[in-house]
Amino acid sequence: MDEKDVINNNEEKEQEQTKKRFSKTKIVILSIAGTLLTALIIFIAAFVVPNWGNIKAAWIWMTTSKEDISKNITAARQTAYDAAKNAGYEMNEDIYNAYINGKITEQQMSDIVAKKYTLEEARKMNSVTQSQQTQASQTVTFTPSKADAVEAYERNEITADQLSLIMSGEKTLDEVKSENQVSENTDVEGETQDNPESDDGTNNTQIPGTSESSNGAAFSQDALDAYKKGEISDSQLAEIGNNNKTLDQAKQENTVQTPQPNTAAPTSPPAQSTGQTVDDQIAALITRMYVLKAEYEGKVAGIVEQMKADYSKLPAEQRNKTAKSNIATEYMGVINQMEAQCDGQVDIVVTELRTILKDNGRDTALADAIVSTYATEKENTKAYYLSTYGD
Numbered sequence: 001m002d003e004k005d006v007i008n009n010n011e012e013k014e015q016e017q018t019k020k021r022f023s024k025t026k027i028v029i030l031s032i033a034g035t036l037l038t039a040l041i042i043f044i045a046a047f048v049v050p051n052w053g054n055i056k057a058a059w060i061w062m063t064t065s066k067e068d069i070s071k072n073i074t075a076a077r078q079t080a081y082d083a084a085k086n087a088g089y090e091m092n093e094d095i096y097n098a099y100i101n102g103k104i105t106e107q108q109m110s111d112i113v114a115k116k117y118t119l120e121e122a123r124k125m126n127s128v129t130q131s132q133q134t135q136a137s138q139t140v141t142f143t144p145s146k147a148d149a150v151e152a153y154e155r156n157e158i159t160a161d162q163l164s165l166i167m168s169g170e171k172t173l174d175e176v177k178s179e180n181q182v183s184e185n186t187d188v189e190g191e192t193q194d195n196p197e198s199d200d201g202t203n204n205t206q207i208p209g210t211s212e213s214s215n216g217a218a219f220s221q222d223a224l225d226a227y228k229k230g231e232i233s234d235s236q237l238a239e240i241g242n243n244n245k246t247l248d249q250a251k252q253e254n255t256v257q258t259p260q261p262n263t264a265a266p267t268s269p270p271a272q273s274t275g276q277t278v279d280d281q282i283a284a285l286i287t288r289m290y291v292l293k294a295e296y297e298g299k300v301a302g303i304v305e306q307m308k309a310d311y312s313k314l315p316a317e318q319r320n321k322t323a324k325s326n327i328a329t330e331y332m333g334v335i336n337q338m339e340a341q342c343d344g345q346v347d348i349v350v351t352e353l354r355t356i357l358k359d360n361g362r363d364t365a366l367a368d369a370i371v372s373t374y375a376t377e378k379e380n381t382k383a384y385y386l387s388t389y390g391d
Contacts, residue, residue, distance in 0.1 A: 066387040069380050076376040083369030087362070089113050089283055091290070098123070100294045106287060114283035146234050149173045150224055160217040160241060167238035217241045226251070230295075278360050285353040289346065289370055296342045303331055304385070339378075346374055 064072070077093065084091040091113050098104045098119055104112070108122050149166040152158045158166075158176050165171040219241045227237045232250045239245040276284070310327050311319060354367040 064383065066384065069384045069387060072380040073377055073384065076373045076380065079376075080369055080373040083366050083373075084113070084286055087282075087366040088115075088279075089286060090115050090118075091286060095119050096290050096294070099290065100298075106291050109290065110280075110284045110287040113286050114279050146173070147228065149176075150227060150237075152177075153219065154224065160219055163219065164217040164238050164241045167234045167241065169234070216243070218243070220247070223247050278356065281356055282353065282366075285349055285356070286366075286370075288349050289374075292342060292345055292349070296338060299338055300335065303335060307331055 081092050095104075095109060095112055099106070099109045103126065104119070104122050108126075111117060112119055112122060146166060149158065149163055152173060153160065153163040158173075158180065162171070162176045162180075166173055166176060219237070223232070223237060223240045226232050226247060227234075232240070232247070232254065236245065236250040236253070240247055240250060307327050311324060314323055350367055350371055353370070354364050356362075357364045357367060
């Protein structure tokens with residue numbers, strides 16, 4: 001082998017080694033890239049997707065003025081109203097406000113959406129007497145502290161009389177618990193002096209909530225369940241507990257007489273599944289969306305009021321941004337749980353609406369608009385609360 005062959009052979013070996021090094025480097029790079037991609041996918045699936053709405057809301061808050069956020073909410077609502085109108089149904093802010101103010105029932109709203117009669121006609125029918133109108137306009141509010149009081153009563157932590165005072169607004173759950181704690185401590189200190197044990201060796205100290213009601217207040221489980229379902233108000237539950245009203249009477253007060261539909265209203269062929277017309281079913285589903293909206297907006301507003309109340313109870317020197325953040329964090333789990341519940345119910349309604357529209361050869365643009373409006377309004381509402389309480 002001459003010198004030239006040796007040189008060529010060495011060059012070939014170097015090229016081969018270079019290729020091997022490059023191949024190894026390529027494998028390492030691809031391995032790192034694959035690991036990073038996998039981590040990114042896991043991050044997106046675990047964090048970004050579930051929190052996408054919150055991320056968008058935060059971005060809107062950081063990039064949009066409070067005034068423009070309000071405009072976005074109004075525009076989203078109008079989009080849904082226009083979609084309903086284009087599909088042949090009547091829905092607007094006046095109808096929605098009449099419902100949340102207790103002027104019309106869910107069934108009445110559905111009939112108005114289906115154009116069986118107008119909002120004004122419904123109002124006239126509901127204004128038979130001033131007293132009936134006052135009873136019909138009662139609203140059931142969601143008050144977290146009072147809902148907690150009902151649960152405390154069911155756990156025998158407070159008495160029926162104490163629950164009655166809480167429901168009527170004379171005391172708070174925290175005040176009652178503090179009183180019970182003081183009473184319990186006093187009983188413990190004096191139990192060696194006041195015959196701590198009976199003849200059979202059992203302790204005679206009363207546990208708060210197990211004593212007999214001095215004022216005779218009593219709550220049936222049916223009344224408690226009706227309150228938790230939002231069928232009666234705080235004050236109505238208090239009246240029931242004090243035997244000033246029956247559960248049936250309270251429920252009747254919250255029922256507005258449904259007017260007879262306009263016989264001249266247009267109708268569609270009956271839907272076999274329920275006996276309703278297709279238009280009635282679609283109107284009922286549109287209405288259900290707004291009932292859910294009213295229900296969850298009310299719950300969120302109730303929690304926000306509770307958060308503000310918790311903040312106002314703090315000493316002046318402790319009222320700062322950190323305190324606000326801590327209080328908000330305490331309630332975040334409740335709000336997230338409510339949002340998940342609302343999302344699930346909205347999905348059910350929209351799926352049913354889309355199915356009815358498709359099965360009857362109608363445009364599904366209405367369902368699309370409702371989904372889009374729901375997402376947009378929710379994100380901007382979160383951003384609005386961040387703008388209001390985030391600083």
